[in-house]
Amino acid sequence: MSREKLRTELRKEQIAQAAIELVAQRGLSGFSVASLADRVGLVPSAIYRHFRSKDEVLDAALDLIQQKLVANTRAVCDETSDASERLRRLLMRHVQMFRENQAVPRIIFAEEPYAGRSERKAITARIIRSYLDRVAEIVRQGQRDGDLRKDLNPATVSIMFLGLVQPAGVLWFVTDGRFDVARHLRSAWEVFHDAIRAD
Amino acid sequence: MSREKLRTELRKEQIAQAAIELVAQRGLSGFSVASLADRVGLVPSAIYRHFRSKDEVLDAALDLIQQKLVANTRAVCDETSDASERLRRLLMRHVQMFRENQAVPRIIFAEEPYAGRSERKAITARIIRSYLDRVAEIVRQGQRDGDLRKDLNPATVSIMFLGLVQPAGVLWFVTDGRFDVARHLRSAWEVFHDAIRAD
DNA sequence: CTGCAATGTGAACGTCCATTCGCTAATGGC
């Protein structure tokens, strides 16, 4: 009585996606091969038809996260050419992304840098870097356009931008969604925007 | 051949402290009763003379973290009465606190909200809240003194302050300490301070 | 239509880990 068969490429992505959701919902310790298989509608051993190990699934999940982050920055850049507006929209996009976004810090913080697997920390670092670089590029663009203050370091600004999102996400998580992220971000954005825009 | 005996109050604190360091270094998944006992110089079962369960150890660790955070805000308030200076010093204190600070987000993000233990999320929320409240109080004080802009919401500012520290901590962690936290914070503080101080 | 490679199944294995228990050794109040 085997379930529907899927080609390994589709399955792989489906499994990686399920991994992200699972980690986001139950944390890394709730992320077992059994629960993963269950969520995809498979039996645990079937996972090993597509991945050599549980660790490999996590790596694939990280890949997927990176793709999503890139897609987000691309999208806002396509929507508008105004730097301030790009950043504001990117910020708002994060509100909707929180559920899967929670998986990022969870994977980052929970993984142990035990011998041999410390590569994942490097991978994570690269993901964050590439995201920050994209944000910094938006900032640089805004500086050229005269929209943003020219005396600010784009790298600093990009990290500060990340600092708008992150604590909001944490508060949202620990209060079980009771913290009004959108409200806070609107308020914080005003202060932040005021600080970085050209007068 | 039993090791030195310690009174349970001392042991409890010692164990809680060891738990923080262990989580900070190896992550939540590296935090086992065995490794914990090892670090304290005991045998696993001995832990249960002082705590009813592993979860109880984590709760004690959270308690300890809260105490440390409170101590930090107290210290900067004692050092100076200038709101801006208080915040700046609090920020710099975090640089040195990172090692144990890493335990906070790790515990927050990695724990699963499975039935019955979701109280810990509430505890974590309370810790963060109390910290934010203290920061907000510093801000309010600064507004009364005319040091900080009066039109800003102290709650928003306190969360943004947290947003200065957090991403820096993440970057520091994923780059294995290669990211220059102090440098970034000096730069970011300038922008932030500019945004919140009264003109 | 046939057969082989790709997927999926279920049982089994070994490991790790939290926790329990009976015993021993130290400590502190008397």
Place this chain on the structure above:
DNA sequence: GCCATTAGCGAATGGACGTTCACATTGCAG
């Protein structure tokens, strides 16, 4: 200095989990 209490030890237990393997089923290529 004596004894009860407290703290620590080591072995044992039971469950969860990652992974493997032999076998079943599916679906595509020819």
